[in-house]
Amino acid sequence: MTTMWSELEPILAQVEKPARYIGCEDGAQQPSHDPSLTAWLMLYPDTYEVGLPNQGLQILYEIVNERDDAVAERSYAPWHDMETELRARNLPLFSVDTHRPANEFDIFAFNLSAELTYTNLLNCVDLSGIPVRTENRSLIDPVIAVGGHCTYNPEPIADFVDIVVLGDGEEVVGEITDVLTAWKAELATFDLSDPAAAEACPLTRRDLWARLAQVEGVYAPALYDVTYDGPVITSFTPNHPDAPETIEKRTITDLGEWPYPKNQLVPLTEVVHDRLNVEVFRGCTRGCRFCQAGMITRPVRERPADQVRTMIQDGLKRTGYDEVALTSLSTADFSGIEQVVADSVGQSDGNEGGDNGCSPVSISLPSLRVDAFTVGIAAEVQKARRTGLTFAPEAGSWRMRQVINKLITEEDLYAAVESAFSQGWRRMKLYFLIGLPTETDEDTLGIARLGRNCVEIGKRYHQSASVTLSVGGFVPKPFTPFQWFGQNTGIELQRKVNLLRDDLRKDKSVKLKWHDPSATAIEGLLSRGDRRVGQVIEQVWRNGGTFQEWSEFFELDRWLDAVADAGLTLEDYANRHRTEDEHLPWDHLSAGLHKDFLWQEWRDALAEVGLEDCRWTPCYDCGACTGYALEHVVASATPPAGGSQGTGQDLARGGAVPVTLSPRPVGASAGS
Amino acid sequence: MTPVPPVRLRLRYTKAGKVRFTSHRDTARIWERALRRCRLPLAYTEGFSPRPKMHFGLALRTGFASDCEYLDINLEPGSEVDFAELAQQLSDALPVGIDVTTIAPTPSISAVSLQEAVTSCRWEVELANVSTEKANETVEALLAADKLEVTRFRKGREKTYDMRPTLLALEVLEPVQDRARLAFELGTQPRGFRPDELLAAIDPELVPSYVCRTHQWIDNDGVRTEPLSAPPSPATTDEVAAA
Numbered sequence: 001m002t003t004m005w006s007e008l009e010p011i012l013a014q015v016e017k018p019a020r021y022i023g024c025e026d027g028a029q030q031p032s033h034d035p036s037l038t039a040w041l042m043l044y045p046d047t048y049e050v051g052l053p054n055q056g057l058q059i060l061y062e063i064v065n066e067r068d069d070a071v072a073e074r075s076y077a078p079w080h081d082m083e084t085e086l087r088a089r090n091l092p093l094f095s096v097d098t099h100r101p102a103n104e105f106d107i108f109a110f111n112l113s114a115e116l117t118y119t120n121l122l123n124c125v126d127l128s129g130i131p132v133r134t135e136n137r138s139l140i141d142p143v144i145a146v147g148g149h150c151t152y153n154p155e156p157i158a159d160f161v162d163i164v165v166l167g168d169g170e171e172v173v174g175e176i177t178d179v180l181t182a183w184k185a186e187l188a189t190f191d192l193s194d195p196a197a198a199e200a201c202p203l204t205r206r207d208l209w210a211r212l213a214q215v216e217g218v219y220a221p222a223l224y225d226v227t228y229d230g231p232v233i234t235s236f237t238p239n240h241p242d243a244p245e246t247i248e249k250r251t252i253t254d255l256g257e258w259p260y261p262k263n264q265l266v267p268l269t270e271v272v273h274d275r276l277n278v279e280v281f282r283g284c285t286r287g288c289r290f291c292q293a294g295m296i297t298r299p300v301r302e303r304p305a306d307q308v309r310t311m312i313q314d315g316l317k318r319t320g321y322d323e324v325a326l327t328s329l330s331t332a333d334f335s336g337i338e339q340v341v342a343d344s345v346g347q348s349d350g351n352e353g354g355d356n357g358c359s360p361v362s363i364s365l366p367s368l369r370v371d372a373f374t375v376g377i378a379a380e381v382q383k384a385r386r387t388g389l390t391f392a393p394e395a396g397s398w399r400m401r402q403v404i405n406k407l408i409t410e411e412d413l414y415a416a417v418e419s420a421f422s423q424g425w426r427r428m429k430l431y432f433l434i435g436l437p438t439e440t441d442e443d444t445l446g447i448a449r450l451g452r453n454c455v456e457i458g459k460r461y462h463q464s465a466s467v468t469l470s471v472g473g474f475v476p477k478p479f480t481p482f483q484w485f486g487q488n489t490g491i492e493l494q495r496k497v498n499l500l501r502d503d504l505r506k507d508k509s510v511k512l513k514w515h516d517p518s519a520t521a522i523e524g525l526l527s528r529g530d531r532r533v534g535q536v537i538e539q540v541w542r543n544g545g546t547f548q549e550w551s552e553f554f555e556l557d558r559w560l561d562a563v564a565d566a567g568l569t570l571e572d573y574a575n576r577h578r579t580e581d582e583h584l585p586w587d588h589l590s591a592g593l594h595k596d597f598l599w600q601e602w603r604d605a606l607a608e609v610g611l612e613d614c615r616w617t618p619c620y621d622c623g624a625c626t627g628y629a630l631e632h633v634v635a636s637a638t639p640p641a642g643g644s645q646g647t648g649q650d651l652a653r654g655g656a657v658p659v660t661l662s663p664r665p666v667g668a669s670a671g672s
Numbered sequence: 673m674t675p676v677p678p679v680r681l682r683l684r685y686t687k688a689g690k691v692r693f694t695s696h697r698d699t700a701r702i703w704e705r706a707l708r709r710c711r712l713p714l715a716y717t718e719g720f721s722p723r724p725k726m727h728f729g730l731a732l733r734t735g736f737a738s739d740c741e742y743l744d745i746n747l748e749p750g751s752e753v754d755f756a757e758l759a760q761q762l763s764d765a766l767p768v769g770i771d772v773t774t775i776a777p778t779p780s781i782s783a784v785s786l787q788e789a790v791t792s793c794r795w796e797v798e799l800a801n802v803s804t805e806k807a808n809e810t811v812e813a814l815l816a817a818d819k820l821e822v823t824r825f826r827k828g829r830e831k832t833y834d835m836r837p838t839l840l841a842l843e844v845l846e847p848v849q850d851r852a853r854l855a856f857e858l859g860t861q862p863r864g865f866r867p868d869e870l871l872a873a874i875d876p877e878l879v880p881s882y883v884c885r886t887h888q889w890i891d892n893d894g895v896r897t898e899p900l901s902a903p904p905s906p907a908t909t910d911e912v913a914a915a
């Protein structure tokens with residue numbers, strides 16, 4: 001069986017949104033398989049609409065397909081109705097490119113960007129006819145690999161995945177292919193379909209794990225044993241001579257060498273972020289202490305501006321999109337952003353022989369910085385549709401923002417908001433976190449106060465001005481200074497939400513939205529859990545708990561029951577403060593960051609001391625560059641224009657406590 | 673290769689193979705991108721979010737194939753378009769299974785919308801694992817029926833319609849392997865129904881395994897024409913042939 005299309009056709013006539021399963025996107029590939037080639041299945045464990053735009057998977061899909069010794073296809077979590085049909089007909093999960101059965105691939109590569117998708121990962125593996133636990137897999141079952149931000153603490157899924165890949169995938173995907181291609185050639189010398197010959201085969205799955213573990217950045221969880229005492233880990237030891245003590249993340253040094261995706265997939269049906277995406281830089285050193293993405297992707301590596309321009313121009317021409325997003329963790333920081341934006345807007349102008357025909361092109365800048373400079377850029381790119389603008393001040397008081405090192409002054413925020421309202425925007429959305437370390441009710445209520453002040457500014461320009469406050473519960477993440485912090489309970493978060501709701505009851509122009517605190521509680525369990533949490537995930541999945549990212553399918557009780565059945569508590573994993581000497585479940589992994597840097601940052605946070613961006617100031621030796629002999633790749637030697645978020649921060653106007661630089665002693669490292 | 677300055681173009685295209693599982697809405701978006709890729713000087717609507725001026729004909733149910741879908745587009749006044757190249761260019765920019773077969777300018781002033789103009793559609797329907805006898809019985813039952821009722825929800829309320837008056841012609845075609853084949857001609861005014869709805873009115877078990885719209889007709893006092901005549905050689909992709 002190489003294609004299941006004829007079996008799928010009658011099913012597609014019956015399920016919701018069948019276009020999810022047909023492939024056929026512009027940019028999709030139809031690779032020819034061969035037993036000598038290593039076949040990758042790139043998987044996103046959520047629906048097609050959520051998973052297709054994932055740039056990480058699209059990049060790997062192209063890089064693998066460019067190789068002579070490998071092919072790659074894609075798959076996504078089937079919706080409930082499709083799953084039911086597949087199970088009823090005893091059909092496996094399939095790829096969307098050639099509709100090949102998933103179990104005919106050699107390796108599954110899951111991108112994990114959200115912890116609540118873990119049960120979908122198990123479901124995809126099971127639907128492919130592969131045992132969910134590594135210990136039950138045979139020699140010839142596909143390798144289950146995971147990558148993405150969640151894998152900086154893969155322990156909760158350690159029993160289900162053969163390998164975990166840390167960091168940038170561009171290079172390591174080829175090295176893994178090399179190992180697998182050689183392994184397959186070796187396996188092919190045994191006739192595994194003949195039981196006697198199979199018996200005589202000396203190779204084991206454990207050998208494969210050990211070989212893969214030789215690739216830098218690859219962690220094979222089954223090669224390690226863990227012991228516990230109550231909630232804490234007492235030892236974590238390799239059980240194989242070739243298993244490394246510490247697994248370092250992979251970092252590509254020059255984004256300019258990787259202009260991927262070259263052929264971004266253009267879906268036939270509507271997906272999230274349905275537009276051309278061009279990654280302008282990777283990494284961020286602003287040092288927000290709650291932000292895992294900023295910590296684990298250091299250092300900053302900018303794409304050359306000319307390459308950005310080419311990728312925009314060629315991408316628009318090829319795809320026919322009328323929108324391009326310049327993606328990064330803080331796009332306004334890109335050196336020469338104004339010029340790139342100006343050029344791109346000019347490019348789309350058909351009357352001047354532009355390259356996208358005559359249609360108006362809009363540019364979106366996700367993750368806008370909060371300052372008037374940024375609004376200026378936004379005004380440049382949103383000439384037509386000035387409906388809503390989004391900022392993320394993250395906390396309601398200057399004190400709180402010093403704790404989290406998001407050093408936005410109130411003046412910055414008001415200047416940004418004023419500039420936006422005065423230039424025609426009418427709606428503003430502000431993102432905040434609640435449940436941050438040291439947060440008092442005064443800090444929480446500061447969110448409402450900021451919202452009201454912003455509306456007041458807006459009313460000077462438009463009678464209909466409104467502000468939406470979007471509030472999420474804070475989940476401490478591994479490899480951040482807050483990894484030791486005991487998360488607020490769901491009940492406490494709900495109390496804070498209620499506090500805000502009551503305070504804003506009379507303000508019609510300030511809308512409050514919040515994330516379900518019970519989902520936040522479970523994210524906390526999965527973010528910092530150890531291997532014992534695996535049985536919780538498995539039980540929730542076995543009881544039908546898939547698509548847990550979807551609020552309509554999330555059921556807290558199902559999780560709480562599973563936690564209790566496993567003899568564990570949410571308090572131990574999510575709400576307990578850790579001490580400096582505690583062995584954290586991810587201590588054997590390295591994101592490059594020295595543990596003592598993170599600990600010092602945690603102390604500084606509690607002392608309300610800020611830390612400047614290291615792009616334009618002396619290095620603090622966090623480890624991200626120093627440990628790997630890397631440097632920031634930044635075109636401009638001067639910090640971007642703007643408010644206090646640039647360097648040379650004029651913070652005096654924001655509050656009483658000026659930022660203090662805290663140089664770290666070079667060489668000290670507890671983390672590696 | 674004579675450049676002409678049309679204002680409105682009518683395009684005829686196919687929808688076949690895997691891509692037939694895209695919805696009507698998806699198809700509109702696919703078209704919008706393909707037209708941009710071919711850098712046609714589209715006319716845009718005014719306002720804050722300008723959209724290209726495009727008008728589709730009768731919607732095709734997700735999963736149904738077609739040899740005869742239509743689309744009208746407006747171009748900037750005075751635009752020059754090379755038709756000979758354009759059909760191929762568009763087909764290349766569209767997914768496999770959507771192929772442009774004919775393009776012609778239409779006078780914009782007298783143009784009636786496609787939905788209003790079309791009076792009937794011809795459909796070919798395949799029924800997997802249905803014998804020729806069963807197919808013949810079904811056809812007789814449908815033709816003999818006084819009423820063929822279907823219930824639709826409109827504005828939250830159930831409404832029952834009689835589909836029988838729309839059944840203009842029905843015949844049994846040569847079977848292909850174990851699949852019986854029927855051809856329906858169904859009227860579309862004031863309201864059209866689908867062949868699967870008619871079949872279900874006789875026997876809910878009769879679910880077509882494949883449905884293809886082969887013609888859309890405009891009846892003008894007994895003279896039948898198509899919005900655009902079919903191309904000299906029917907454009908079918910390999911996938912259509914396989915299906």
Ligand code: SF4
Pocket residue numbers: 285298299614615618619620621622623624625626
């Ligand atoms: S090593 Fe130094 S320069 Fe590099 S990210 Fe860390 S603090 Fe910044």
